[in-house]
Amino acid sequence: MPRRYDVRMRFSRFGERFTRQTGTRELMDDLGRALAADEPVNLLGGGNPAHIPEMLALFRREFRRLLDDEREFRRMVADYADPAGEQGFRAALARLLRDACGWTVGPENIVLTAGSQSGFFQLFNLFAGPRSDGGYGRILLPLTPEYVGYQDLGVEGEIFTARRPAIERLPGRQFKYHVDFATLTVPQDVAALCVSRPTNPTGNVLTDEEIGRLGALARGAGVPLILDGAYGLPFPGIVFTPATPYRDEETIVCLSLSKLGLPGVRTGIVVARPEVVEALGAMTATTSLAVGSVGPVLMRELVASGAIAQVSESVIRPYYERRSRQALEWLADSLDGYEYCVHRPEGAFFLWLWLPGLPIGSAELYRRLKARGTLVLSGHHFFPGLEEDWPHRHECLRISYAQHPDAVRAGLAAIGAELRRL
């Protein structure tokens, strides 16, 4: 239909910045299209958690209880929450974190966000970018590969600076990344450090020692350490190695309800100093009035009773650990005879496949797999802020093993077939 009027559709700089094709968009577009597709797709790309029957039954039971309680139901859907998030949930969570982790926190240390990603948008832009004193703050990622979703969050300019990891070779085609403390310093313009634990995309779990040293480094530099625990401790607890939940007064811990199995409720959690909590609440009030109450009200009793930590330990962790072993076996079968390495799966729900010397680059491999109905993520997205070139960046794939086992198995077989075609 011809347009009668030539309406200016000129976007602002902000508009241009946030409508570029990004790794996150690619990921979410793939996910949306796959969910709507008629043909079966092996969906090994996104971060969608598994549908664990016990967890879905638990959520359903809680929903039913809330539907029977008029006041709770109203609180869940019919009222705007406090800008910092539903107060009852925050109080219950503070108690849980005191009891389960020994953290000295109250509700004033907790602010909810519209999902973890929104929390990072707020946090990164709170600290990084141009300052009114003329300076410019950056976020230091001490270890890449690191989460693709960070990459494009900066409202203005490139807000990240990042470091390569040290690589430890392990038996059985495995390897593990470590923070390379030998070369790690905190430049003067760094406003915060940030790591995910478990690491998305690699399934690496930084050791207690590594985290302690990062905390000390941040304190020494006088900046906060942001710890992304979306897959981590104390919930959903998708961690297969011994690891202790970490927080000191200057650490900002980010948690989420998504990987418990509730990505649709969009509830992220930030545990931080009251000044940071207040700042994030103010940002929420101004830019979106309030965050949703469904997730917080739904989970409040499970948090208050500690059940959320128990099911993380007794249901969620074992579930993904089993899936991880299974995926590793299928990977070994599918890639038999091909030269590959895989990061030791210590948590989250991804295999991080390293294909040394891959002739076509991981982005092209992603496209070829997509054309054949298998969605993964190209590893090159996962180096936000790493300035130097490094062949390793183009030799890796992130493969989710959270979806239906048949899809995971078929997807891994497709990867093996594609590699043998090269």
Added chain:
Amino acid sequence: MPRRYDVRMRFSRFGERFTRQTGTRELMDDLGRALAADEPVNLLGGGNPAHIPEMLALFRREFRRLLDDEREFRRMVADYADPAGEQGFRAALARLLRDACGWTVGPENIVLTAGSQSGFFQLFNLFAGPRSDGGYGRILLPLTPEYVGYQDLGVEGEIFTARRPAIERLPGRQFKYHVDFATLTVPQDVAALCVSRPTNPTGNVLTDEEIGRLGALARGAGVPLILDGAYGLPFPGIVFTPATPYRDEETIVCLSLSKLGLPGVRTGIVVARPEVVEALGAMTATTSLAVGSVGPVLMRELVASGAIAQVSESVIRPYYERRSRQALEWLADSLDGYEYCVHRPEGAFFLWLWLPGLPIGSAELYRRLKARGTLVLSGHHFFPGLEEDWPHRHECLRISYAQHPDAVRAGLAAIGAELRRL
């Protein structure tokens, strides 16, 4: 507890901008505190919708149906939605808008946001602010008073320019604002026009003629007209005067599930050209992965069947119209003998009280009322972008009549008592 380390807590310019005290923060902080308060508060400040029993029963029935359907339940909470929002809801809504309003729209014209306010954050910053060509776009508000929540949404600089209204005096201490077309032009730097209909805060409903003229003005200037229908047509339909839903191809219509009674699910809706839909979806993917699915999945069948429009007409509109008449009567009783005017309540759920010659200013009146347990909003917040000074700005209050009738009555009595104290 003394801090061991002097951690830099320096915020970026973005951080400073979004942590200022704003009208929206004041409103949301008041709301949060009132909901948590032990003492009763007459909550006439916020935009929280009423708890209409028929609507709550309807939502509950839908929830129960979804809980009994495994696939639907998963879709509601356990999967990330498409960046543009849950696809089934968007398809159903497109059909409704075609059938009920005659708009030529498909799912490609609809994008969901994390509440209406988030949609405006995205929309305003998409069009307004610094452009990469060195220009700067602004949003023209052709009629103030206009929604307080717009005020602080601009990421950089003052993005609004606004106009005073023409005032029509009506019998019975009433008045009505009109767009002052005699003086309205669209400056070259304007990137979009925006009006709310019904107007928040005044309850004004711009006439079909006024909206048609604004649409023509926008097209003539080659920019989109953003129409904020959070309280409007076709749902929740809180409109007491004859008014037709308006959209042409260049109009961006914003709707919401909040004023149906579902603010806790944070679902905003933007109906626009596919380019705008795609841009907003991209912003969502990058900054928050996806919006929540609870609201869209919950309401999908009610949208598909047209029930959402029917209950708007048969339940919601009559409910608020009754509440509006009741509030007007109580206002007349409470302010009897005092010199006041009130905007004719034509929609939404606010009384806009004008106190010509108010000696203390509306901000001080707000503080005094708050100290006595009655929360309203000072009218001075509702003139975003109006450069000129104008005594009228400091002579008005926004009073919600959506809360419990006892609170509304007591609050109006408190206002009368306070005014007589002056």
